[in-house]
Amino acid sequence: MRKNVLSILLCIAIVACQGNHNRNQESSLDYSGVQLPEKPNILWLVTEDMSAYIPAFGDSTIKTPNLSRLASEGIRYPNLYSVAGVCAPSRCAIATGMYPTSIGGSHMRVNSYTEETGLPAYEAIPPADVKMLSEMLRKQGYYCTNNYKTDYQFKHPLTAWDECSPYAHWRNRKEGQPFYAVFNFTETHESGLFEPYGYRHIETRHYHSGDRRYEWEDGRMKEEQTPVHLSKETKFDIPPYLPDNDVVRRDIWKEYNNIAEMDRQVGAVLKQLEDDGLLENTIIFFYGDHGGPYPRQKRLIYDSGLNTPMIIRFPQKQLAGDVDDQLISFVDFAPTLLSLAGVNPPEYLQGQAFMGRYPSAKKRNYIYGAADRFDAETDAIRAVRDKRFKYIRNYRPNQGYYLPVKYRERIPTMQELLRLRDAGELDSIRALWFRKSKPTEELFDCEADPHEVNDIAGLPEYKEKLVELRLEMDRWIQEIGDQPNLPEKELIEQLWDGDVQPVTIDPVISEKNGKIEISCATTGASIGYKVIPMNAKAPNSWTIYQLPIALPKGATLKVKAHRIGYKSSKEMEFKVI
Template sequence: MKQYIFLILITVFFITSCKQEKIANKPPNILWLVTEDMGHYIPSFGDSTIVTPHLSKLAKEGVVYPNLHSTSGVCAPSRAAIATGMYPSSIGANHMRTTSYNDVIGIPKYGAVPPAEVKMISELLRKQGYYCSNNYKTDYQFKPPVTAWDESSPYAHWRNRGKDQPFFAVFNFTETHESGLFEPYGFREIETRHYYSGDRNYKWKGFGKSHAKNRMTEAETPVHVSKNTKFKIPPYLQDNEVSQRDLWKLYNNIAEMDKQVGAVLKQLEDDGLLDNTIIFFYGDHGGPMPREKRLIYDSGLKTPMIIRFPDKKNAGIKDGQLLSFVDFAPTLLSLTKQEPKEYMQGQAFLGDFKAKERNYIHAAADRFDGFTDAIRAVKDKQFKYIRNYRPEQAYYLPITYREKIPTMENLLILKNEGKLNEFQMQWFRESKPKEELFDCLNDPFELNNLAENPKYKEKLIELSNEMDRWLSEIKDTPNLPEKELVTKLWNGKKTKPITEDPVVQFENNKVKISCDTEGASIGYKTNPKAKSWSVYSKPFSIESKENLLVKAHRIGYVPSKSIQVNIADLK
């Protein structure tokens, strides 16, 4: 009997060990949950104003990163950094946006043009066999090549991948966006699209309509936060009924976003994928309120990040290292056992190629809609140095979109009536100092400029030198007129460069595809009706009866035409 029990135990141990080894050797799935315009407004980052059960659970089971910074206080430049691992101002992605307000400022529409070897991180993962899906915002400051995603749509989901295929899935939540503060108030979409992701037969009410036309009324909008809650207003805003109402909207939107995050996490758990998925939650930059979004104070740059590892590894830890969005792409490669690319300007903070902790983060602010400034920032764990390249120009930019926020509208009224205090008036100064230095630990709202204080002279010099080093390294020329930037990106030509059409050949019973445009990504379909394009990397076999569809695209260029080839004609 004892021998029988022993054999059972040995068998169970063997099966369990094999299962664990199999899980350990499988490439990890990676899930990104990305919200918009998000400061440290949740309990796991010190703000207990509201309850966020799903994010709080994620934080309890994961690692909290309180020092993540975007490269800009606005989404498109920041998303360019995330997608490429490069600083926006090094590739022409720094102006918000490259395709909007062009008539106003007198330049053609263009896209960022990174060096030829630069690929989107999703394409690099696809080459390693990952199924990459994006649901569904892009906004990278360039048109993504057809090779970027297996699927990028409102239906994109890991559930559409091949059997046992590892995945990199991105879900973008729009409820916390700045426009969620506009009046009339109401959630952007009548239904929670993430509940139905992966089901292409499901049709949402009002699908395809603009967000403005597809809003609930305030009466229809779920109330997650009591309207009687007294919210803490930052000192650069005035505490009155208008700002209190906007803060109520902000927190109510966050609570709805938390509900949607929970829906996606439940799908992951229902699919039995928690044990082999690394989950990231983060925002695309700081908060949506006035003097937050678009600025490079911490209120515009800092955004929360939580990472949950399989088996809840390191659960409950707070990791305070400085992190930047340019670190995301090399970190993804490192987590999938790939060495980060030499062109990447960030560094891995996790995985096999984890680098030494960084000492500084960097950020930039340039054009926003129809108004241009030129500001650069560098920060260590305590101090931030800001250099203003247009000191003669006011801080405040009269951006129409932002002025739809009731608090912003109210601030302008109070300013004209002379009712703002010293701190609230700082943003509206007619000029600004050439240099600013803030102690972000003791002055988190960055209201007391220490640049002229002799006590901090050494820190000022240190950070100024670091900024000079960084600008030289990434070849950033602050205050370069945007028209000259476009000329530089287009190599002196007046029109956007075009990707050459791909050339298809049949050699040694295999299809070989090439493109004369250096750095062009090549996508192909053996079935023209297929939803996604395969990434071409080397010659491949194909049946002669099949037709081949081929397309080439270098980032920042016009894509080539889609070329249809009959394989039988090549033989």
């Protein structure tokens, strides 16, 4: 009898939550009148570690003429949220349309810090049907380029990109071929706050800005000194969780200066697009890979770590100047781009299209976030947010929020926080992050308390909202198969079905009716091939195998197969005599 009563109460609570779903839902823009080419070009401009610190979103500290122009000609999206406060899990969600917590990709990073964790390097393994977004677009005839980030929590298959390098560009495609081009800008990365100040990056890269080349090597800029775009006397608003002193102000000055330099480089790419006569055939996306770079922003699941600005410009400036305030998650990018390209998104995708020919029938009521291992330090936190409130569940309540991530401790502001903590000079708000334990559940009113420093989970007037979001988190976790706080060793064993990473089976090449057929026994493997005519060089990119191939006499065929998360097969070769 008691079980029946509990079941009835649970059903009542779920129905009540559904009612709240409808109340939370607000109308978004009407995209039905937008006119697009059958296969529009898609340009992605992606910056790193950036909250809404630009004029288009209300912060006029630094001028960003290129982004401001893009916003005036496009649509602003204030409610875009990453699935995590760091890049690799976020990029995993973007590339696959899947939550990293559902496919083994939530730890930052899965292939590093093996000495500290004692674990082998591994990769996320999504279900067999899952392909990278770029591969799906390539199958639709798109020329897909990536410049140059590739940490997806798995090694991208050779079929993922036509070009993937610092020099990848839409200009290398066949004439008239639609393109999906990704340009990553690293100037706003957290490492840009390190001292001595200069544009600092993890690996060497090259970036072409008009006719000038900028090169970084060993974390230092070559050929030109760091440009200064902002007076060092500029006054800033300081978040209440950071100290208001010269150390912090210098770091904030650096970040705004870095944003201005990023804007300049965005402008260089946009100029190339205009010079090529492609502006009005291209949908342009600008967004950040997650929230800001400062301590208590990056790596956390507060809005300061998850929320990032997005601008989308349609051809002919359609819907110019509008704002769409619907909730959008990074998992929504893959189905949305497919929808814009005229492809009905596969049902397995965990995201939903928010525009295009196949938009989701319902708008989002919630977004979700997660925090697990960061470098050598581990936690287990999940979050669910509606338009106003955020619910946080801490699976390790006896562990403090602050994690001693060595990379972050190179930021002067982080060093200053630790100094003030050790001296006992932090006020109550700045000391919150350094508590020795944390509640199992937290609730924040993100409108009244945008910095999420006032936990209202224990207040009776918010009990209904607490129950609603608690139940929604339970539902989401069950739906995607998340296992919060699962030891990473056990996660790897589950992914590998043992203690050895699975390997993609070598493809089989056969000849039938004068054509070459290729197959692979590994379910979900992508097959790539290159046809090398006699006395000719091999093409740079791998073609995705879809149909039998006719080969000219004397040609050589190279074939390789790769399922995401598996080791790739051996490279096979076939010659036509």
